[in-house]
Amino acid sequence: MNHGTKQRVVGTVVLLALALIFLPFILDGDGEYQPTISSRIPDVPSVELMPEPMPRRPVIQSDSYPARTPQPDYQLSDEPSEQLTAAQESVVDAVEPIIEPPSAEPEPATDEVIEPEPGLDERLLPAGWSVRLGIFANPRNAANLEQRLLNAGYRAYHREMSGPQGVVTGIFVGPRVERAEANDLKVQLQEEFKLAGLVVRFDVESF
CATH class of the missing domain: 3.30.70.1070 (Sporulation related repeat)
Structure with a gap:
């Protein structure tokens, strides 16, 4: 075998050794081939939450009936009774009018203003x-x-x-x-x- 043939055989052996070393890492970390699995599950749709309506207090409408005024069992007479009139007259006679004496209003105190004499200032000193x-x-x-x-x-x-x-x-x-x-x-x-x-x-x- 000549020298050129030996070099080709050695190069082929080296390439095969390198391929055996790095090929498992290229396929998978564990030396196994893992096929790519695509998920067909759709994404979660975004749903916009609407604010809940505030509960309203129900309005209760009462039946509109005119209120009835209770009628007294007795009748009012236009003329006062004799006993009531006599009692009122006795009270009027017993109470005498009280006449208050007129209150004497105090006369407002007038502050005497001392006017400075000519030639004097406010302190009553010679002005100049x-x-x-x-x-x-x-x-x-x-x-x-x-x-x-x-x-x-x-x-x-x-x-x-x-x-x-x-x-x-x-x-x-x-x-x-x-x-x-x-x-x-x-x-x-x-x-x-x-x-x-x-x-x-x-x-x-x-x-």
């Missing part, structure tokens, strides 16, 4: 108006402006107030009794000192 020329955080600047106003012949005064930056000093000129006089003073000070003032109420308690 002043011109505020400025508010200074530096007391030295406030003192300089106050001295300038006093030297010019104006009645100037200062007042310490609480502000966002602490205690500040306000410079005022006044007071004047009428607001119109304070407005004229404001214009005069603005022309002379070039300061835009503000007319405010004069507080006599802090003066």
